Amino acid sequence: MKAVILVGGLGTRLRPLTCNTPKPMIPLVNQPFIESMLIRLRDQGIDEVVLAVQYLADRFHTALGDGSRLNMKLHIIKEDEPRGTAGAVKNVEHLLDDTTFVFNGDVMTDLDLQAMLAYHREKQSKVTISLTPVDDPTQFGLVEMHKDNRVHRFLEKPRAEDITTNLINAGTYIIEPEVLRYVPPSQFYMFERGLFPVMLQTGDPMFGFPSRAYWTDIGKPQTYLDVHHDILIGKVRYNFRGQQIADRVWLEGDADIHSSAQVVGPVVIGRGVKIGRGARVIGPTVLGDGCQIGADAALEGVVLWDGNEIGEGATLRNCVLGRNNRIGAKTMITDGSIIGDDCSLGPENRLEHGIRIWPGTSLGERAISF
Ligand code: GTP
Numbered sequence: 001m002k003a004v005i006l007v008g009g010l011g012t013r014l015r016p017l018t019c020n021t022p023k024p025m026i027p028l029v030n031q032p033f034i035e036s037m038l039i040r041l042r043d044q045g046i047d048e049v050v051l052a053v054q055y056l057a058d059r060f061h062t063a064l065g066d067g068s069r070l071n072m073k074l075h076i077i078k079e080d081e082p083r084g085t086a087g088a089v090k091n092v093e094h095l096l097d098d099t100t101f102v103f104n105g106d107v108m109t110d111l112d113l114q115a116m117l118a119y120h121r122e123k124q125s126k127v128t129i130s131l132t133p134v135d136d137p138t139q140f141g142l143v144e145m146h147k148d149n150r151v152h153r154f155l156e157k158p159r160a161e162d163i164t165t166n167l168i169n170a171g172t173y174i175i176e177p178e179v180l181r182y183v184p185p186s187q188f189y190m191f192e193r194g195l196f197p198v199m200l201q202t203g204d205p206m207f208g209f210p211s212r213a214y215w216t217d218i219g220k221p222q223t224y225l226d227v228h229h230d231i232l233i234g235k236v237r238y239n240f241r242g243q244q245i246a247d248r249v250w251l252e253g254d255a256d257i258h259s260s261a262q263v264v265g266p267v268v269i270g271r272g273v274k275i276g277r278g279a280r281v282i283g284p285t286v287l288g289d290g291c292q293i294g295a296d297a298a299l300e301g302v303v304l305w306d307g308n309e310i311g312e313g314a315t316l317r318n319c320v321l322g323r324n325n326r327i328g329a330k331t332m333i334t335d336g337s338i339i340g341d342d343c344s345l346g347p348e349n350r351l352e353h354g355i356r357i358w359p360g361t362s363l364g365e366r367a368i369s370f
Contacts, residue, residue: 001047002050002100003041003046003102004050004051004088004089004096004101005037005051005104005105007024007052008057009054010055011023014218014219014220014224020056020340021059023219024037024060024105025056026218027306028227028228029228029232029238029240030268030270030286031241033106034051034063034064034105037103037105038070041113042070042072047072047073048074049072050092050096052089053076053077054082054083057076057078060076064076075092083186084188084189086180086189086194087183087188089183090185090189099120100174100175101117104172106171106219107170107172109172110236110237111170116209119207120209125174126178126179127174127179128175129151129172129209130169131143131167132168132210132212133166133210133212135166137168138158140157141168141192142154142156143168143169143208144164145167149207149208150206150208167210170215179195179204214236221354225303228303232248232267232284233284247265249263249266249269250269252270253270254271255271255272255273255274255275256273257269257273258275258276262280263281267284267287268287270289270291276292278295279295280297281293281299281300282298285301285304286302288307288308291307292309294311294312294314296312297310298314298315299317300316300317300318302316302317305322305323306323307324308324309326310327311329314331315330315333319337319339320337322341324342325339325343327345328347328348328365329347329348330347331351332349332350332351332352335353336354337352337354339357340357340360343357343360345363346364349367349369
């Protein structure tokens with residue numbers, strides 16, 4: 001079975017984490033998100049995948065090659081310029097010969113793909129769209145269906161009084177390649193605003209597949225933190241790497257944890273991590289490879305990518321740090337704040353209220369109180 005994964009977007013909402021790293025390559029629990037997604041697809045019977053890449057395309061080649069490391073066949077195809085979601089699939093049409101899954105490359109879900117495929121076949125659908133319920137539909141594109149689940153209308157970000165359903169497009173599709181004849185070649189073209197509305201007019205069968213499977217778009221800072229939280233507390237099935245050394249504390253390699261440090265799960269600790277005297281690391285937290293946590297630092301609900309040095313007595317709460325940052329003593333980073341890569345923040349800064357610090361930033365002592 002074949003699939004196309006759309007991984008060419010700029011990931012603007014997740015900047016500065018996506019300045020140097022394309023969104024599907026950002027780590028999820030210390031593993032590139034796309035890698036865990038490929039493993040999930042492989043384990044559900046998809047053995048050949050086309051990655052439709054554009055932004056920072058080389059990063060995919062370097063990390064994934066031809067897919068043999070993951071026991072699957074991988075084609076990495078770069079668009080000359082962004083083609084949009086449907087245009088990106090059109091661009092790889094020559095590799096598709098049969099019913100094909102298409103995935104947004106930024107969705108964490110445990111959807112049952114074989115059940116969706118059986119449904120697509122039973123309905124003799126040309127396009128099947130996975131749907132998920134949300135609490136506040138005003139921020140999303142809604143999909144209205146007839147009683148038999150045939151799609152009859154798309155509603156983009158409706159006003160509260162216009163809401164007729166809470167089901168939204170969940171970013172997993174099954175398509176028959178013949179529908180790509182409606183997509184103009186070499187142009188920017190979207191599913192939601194292009195192909196799907198056209199198919200409503202042509203009358204080709206297009207069905208929704210509602211499901212209560214776990215679903216989160218990892219593409220916003222808070223949802224990126226939320227999905228870590230959900231994985232660590234066991235809300236979604238996940239194969240943790242490494243060994244469990246205490247109640248919900250996983251160690252991925254060697255670590256040097258001071259006997260007076262406190263680690264309260266769920267916490268994942270990468271290879272070569274050092275946790276200093278009196279430091280407190282409270283879950284749900286992920287520490288990337290080579291992170292060094294200074295004495296008496298306090299971390300709670302944070303995601304640190306590889307190579308971060310956290311100074312003595314620093315406080316980090318509900319925040320994300322990219323790679324290789326140096327955080328000064330007694331600096332405080334909280335409230336959904338995001339630090340890019342290679343930053344050097346001096347002692348006693350206060351970064352709160354979701355502040356975003358761009359890669360390579362240097363701050364002196366007490367330079368920011370935000
Ligand atoms: P934002 O800039 O934060 O909106 O993120 P994004 O650029 O990833 O856009 P969005 O979340 O809407 O994209 C949904 C999925 O489609 C993501 O997996 C993107 O990587 C992918 N995608 C969006 N536009 C393109 C494109 O032009 N080409 C390809 N190949 N993929 C795309």
